[in-house]
Amino acid sequence: MNAAFFDNHMHTPLCKHATGTPLEYAKAALDAGLRGVTFTDHMPMPAWYDADWRMRRDQLDTYVAMVREAQEAFRGRLDVRLGLEADFHPGTERWLEEVLSAHPWDYVIGSVHYIGAWGFDNPEFKDEYDRRDLDSLYRHYYVLVEGAARSGFFDAVGHLDLPKKFGHRDTNGSAALRALDTVATMDVALDFNTAGWRKDVAEAYPAPNLVLEAAARNIPFVLGSDAHRPEEVGHRFEDARASLSEAGAAIVTFRGRERQHG
Structure with missing residues (x-):
């Protein structure tokens, strides 16, 4: 694998649906020939929001300590960075400000996982798609994506076309293009x-037409694998690079919330 690669989307067991310690993820990255990794576990949110799929607020310092341990263990061999995958959910902005000011993050992803009270990417609730009009669903979703982009909280928008996860594709596309204009x-x-x-x-997120x-x-x-197991680190990164190169797209990383090329 190309040694210039960073994997910038990785989780830890603190999110309650991943396995493997940061040390194991970092070792997997080193074995795969990556240059670095950024841990981006699901950030804590208010207790009423998605509590079964993320760390608690009182675990945030533990998460940071786990990543710092990996930084020290792999110093000089692998560039290990500290990030978060944050949720954009209208009404939680003050909470976001508090969490994001708690530590010096390198990279913050802004993801939309909920439309109203529906966790649309949760396999437990995927039958809800059968009750929804897909055009309306995607319009509402991309309005939230635009909100995430405008919020100023995030360095990148996560998995842009996530509602397609179970095969429910956006056949219109106009809302996605408006969201890209805002991004x-x-x-x-x-x-x-x-x-x-x-x-x-x-299909990777985003779809090839949206990459173009x-x-x-x-x-x-x-680049991110969204790894929830060490063996997923760097998953299909050569294919990702080929897709982005063909589209003429730039690949960047973040350190200290500052964009870096390469």
């Missing part, structure tokens, strides 16, 4: 997330 205007990057290749839809549209708007991409 470009706000100078936010996009998560190129290879986990989609492991899901029912069998993003590249045309000079929106850069941040």
Whole structure:
């Protein structure tokens, strides 16, 4: 694997649906020939929000300590960075400010996992798609994505077209293009997330047509496997690089919330 690669989307057991310690993820990255990793576990949210799928607020310092331990253990061999995957959910902005000010993060992904009270990417609730109009669903979803981009909280938008996860594709596309216009205007990057290749839809996030549209708007991409197990680190990164290169898209990383090329 190309030694220039960073995996910038990785989780830990603190989120309650991942296995393997940060040390194991870092070792997997080193074995795969990566240059570095950024841990981006699901940030704590208010107790009423998605509590079964993320760390608690009182575990945030533990998470940071786990990543710092990996930094020290792999110093000089692997560049280990500290990040979060944060949720954009209207009404929780003050909570976001508090958590994001608690530690010096390198990279913060802004993801939309909920439309109202529906966790649309949760396999337990995927039958709700049968009750929804897909055009309306995607319009509502991309309004939230635009809100995330405008919020100023995030360095990149996570898995841009996530509602396709179980195979429910956006057949209209106009809301996605408006969202990309907003992402470009706000100078936010996009998560190129290879986990989609492991899901029912069998396609990375975002879809190839959206990668082309993003590249045309000079929106850069941040590579991430969305690994929830050490063996998923760097998943299909060569394919990701080929897709982005073909589209003419730039690949970036973040350190200290500052964008870095390469």
